[in-house]
Amino acid sequence: MRTIEPAISLRGDLRVPGDKSISHRALLLGALADGVSEIRGLGRSADTMSTAAAMRALGAGVELDLDEDVIRVTGVGLRGLTPPAGPVDCGNAGTLMRLISGILVGQEGRFELIGDASLSGRPQERIARPLREMGASIETVDGHAPITIVGGPLRPIRYELPVASAQVKSAVLLAGLFAAEGPTVVVEPQATRDHTERMLKAAGVRVTRVGTAISVWPPERLEPFSIDVPGDFSSAAPFLLAAALVPGSELRLHGVDVNPTRIGFLHVLERMGARISVYNRRVVGGEPVADIEILSSDLVATQIEAAEVPLLVDELPMFAVAAACAHGVSIVTGADELRAKETDRIDTVVQALRALGVRITELPDGFRVHGVPARLRGGVVRSAGDHRIAMLGAIAGLISKEGVRIDDAEAVAVSFPAFFDLLDSVAAR
Numbered sequence: 001m002r003t004i005e006p007a008i009s010l011r012g013d014l015r016v017p018g019d020k021s022i023s024h025r026a027l028l029l030g031a032l033a034d035g036v037s038e039i040r041g042l043g044r045s046a047d048t049m050s051t052a053a054a055m056r057a058l059g060a061g062v063e064l065d066l067d068e069d070v071i072r073v074t075g076v077g078l079r080g081l082t083p084p085a086g087p088v089d090c091g092n093a094g095t096l097m098r099l100i101s102g103i104l105v106g107q108e109g110r111f112e113l114i115g116d117a118s119l120s121g122r123p124q125e126r127i128a129r130p131l132r133e134m135g136a137s138i139e140t141v142d143g144h145a146p147i148t149i150v151g152g153p154l155r156p157i158r159y160e161l162p163v164a165s166a167q168v169k170s171a172v173l174l175a176g177l178f179a180a181e182g183p184t185v186v187v188e189p190q191a192t193r194d195h196t197e198r199m200l201k202a203a204g205v206r207v208t209r210v211g212t213a214i215s216v217w218p219p220e221r222l223e224p225f226s227i228d229v230p231g232d233f234s235s236a237a238p239f240l241l242a243a244a245l246v247p248g249s250e251l252r253l254h255g256v257d258v259n260p261t262r263i264g265f266l267h268v269l270e271r272m273g274a275r276i277s278v279y280n281r282r283v284v285g286g287e288p289v290a291d292i293e294i295l296s297s298d299l300v301a302t303q304i305e306a307a308e309v310p311l312l313v314d315e316l317p318m319f320a321v322a323a324a325c326a327h328g329v330s331i332v333t334g335a336d337e338l339r340a341k342e343t344d345r346i347d348t349v350v351q352a353l354r355a356l357g358v359r360i361t362e363l364p365d366g367f368r369v370h371g372v373p374a375r376l377r378g379g380v381v382r383s384a385g386d387h388r389i390a391m392l393g394a395i396a397g398l399i400s401k402e403g404v405r406i407d408d409a410e411a412v413a414v415s416f417p418a419f420f421d422l423l424d425s426v427a428a429r
C-alpha cells in the first residue's frame with residue numbers, strides 16, 4: 001500500500017527511462033545478429049529484464065555495464081539460438097512472449113514459453129494461427145501459454161491482421177526473417193507502432209511499407225548495431241497528464257520518443273485543451289525524438305474511436321483520468337483490445353475511477369466518463385498487479401482532494417521501477 005498525497009503543482013525537468021517496446025526489440029534482434037550490438041539507455045524494468053534473461057537462456061550473451069549504461073549483446077546469428085534445459089520464462093511481458101515466438105519458430109529444436117498468472121491468461125492463438133499458416137509447429141493450451149514451439153522450415157504468407165496489434169504484426173514479420181523466400185506481408189487494419197520495422201531496417205533487412213501492407217524479405221544475416229534507446233512516451237504519459245491537470249504545473253520532459261504511432265495521447269490532450277509544445281526535434285536510434293513542455297490548463301471532454309486506439313492503447317487508463325477532470329462527457333469506443341492487456345483494462349479502469357468517486361460507465365468496447373472540472377475525491381485504487389493501473393492511481397492521487405492509496409503499487413516496476421521517485425522529484429505537496 002502506498003499513499004499519494006495531493007500535489008500543489010508539478011514543476012521541473014525530467015527524463016523518463018528508455019522505451020520498453022524498443023528495448024525488448026533491441027535485445028531480441030541483438031541476440032540474432034552476427035557480432036556484438038550495443039544498447040545505450042535501455043529501459044530497465046521487470047519486463048525488459050525478462051527479455052535479457054530469456055536471450056541469455058537461449059545462448060546469447062547479454063552483459064550489463066552499469067557505469068556506462070550500456071548493454072552489450074553478443075548475437076549468435078540468425079539461426080543460432082539453442083533450447084535451454086527448461087522453459088523460457090516470459091514473466092509478465094506479453095511483448096516478449098509474442099515476439100520471441102516469431103523468432104523461435106525459425107530456430108532448431110523444441111522450446112517452451114511460460115509466463116506469470118496475468119500473461120498466462122492472455123490470448124496467444126493470435127500469434128500461433130498466422131505462424132502455423134507459415135508452416136510452424138506451435139501449440140498453445142486452450143489458446144494460452146505455455147506455448148510449445150518446434151522450429152522448422154517456414155513459407156512466406158500474406159496476413160491480414162484481424163486485430164490491430166503491433167505484437168502480432170511483429171511476430172509474423174520476425175518469422176518472415178526465416179521464411180524460404182520473401183516477401184512475408186502483414187496488412188494492418190489500423191497503423192500500430194512500427195519499431196520492429198525501423199529496427200530491422202537498421203540491422204540491414206529489406207523491409208518496405210506500401211499503404212497498410214508491410215513486407216519483409218529474409219536476410220542472409222543481421223548486422224550488429226549500436227542504438228540509443230529514446231525515452232518511453234508511455235512512461236512520459238502519466239507526467240504529461242499530471243502536469244496538464246494540476247494547476248500551476250510546468251514540466252519539461254527531455255528525449256522522449258515521439259514516433260507518430262505512439263503519441264496519440266499527446267494529440268488527445270491537445271484536443272482537450274492542454275498547452276503542450278514539442279521542440280528540439282531530432283532522430284535518435286532511428287526514431288523521432290523531442291523534448292515536450294506542458295503547462296496546466298482546463299480540459300474539455302473528447303471522443304476516441306477505433307482508428308485512434310492503437311496510437312494510445314497503453315495510455316487509455318491515463319486518458320480516463322483526464323476525462324474525469326475535463327468539462328463534459330468523454331467516450332472511448334472500439335477499444336476491445338483493452339480487455340486483452342495485463343488486466344482487463346476496461347474493467348480495472350472503471351473499478352479504479354469509480355472507487356475515487358468518478359462517474360464512469362463500462363461499455364463493451366470502452367467506457368464513458370462524466371467529467372467534473374475539479375479535484376477528484378480520493379480513495380483506494382487496486383492495481384490488480386497492472387503497472388498502468390498503479391500509475392493511474394498515482395496521478396489520480398496528485399489531482400485528488402484526499403489523496404489516493406494504491407494497493408500493490410509495486411506493480412509499476414513492470415515497466416518503470418523509478419516511477420514514484422521521479423514523481424516525488426517534481427511534485428510539490
Ligand code: S3P
Nearest residue numbers: 021095164165166167168313314
Ligand atoms: C506493444 C504493443 C501493444 C502494447 C504493448 C507493447 C509492443 O500491444 O499494448 O504494451 O511492444 O509491440 P498489442 O500489439 O497487443 O496491441
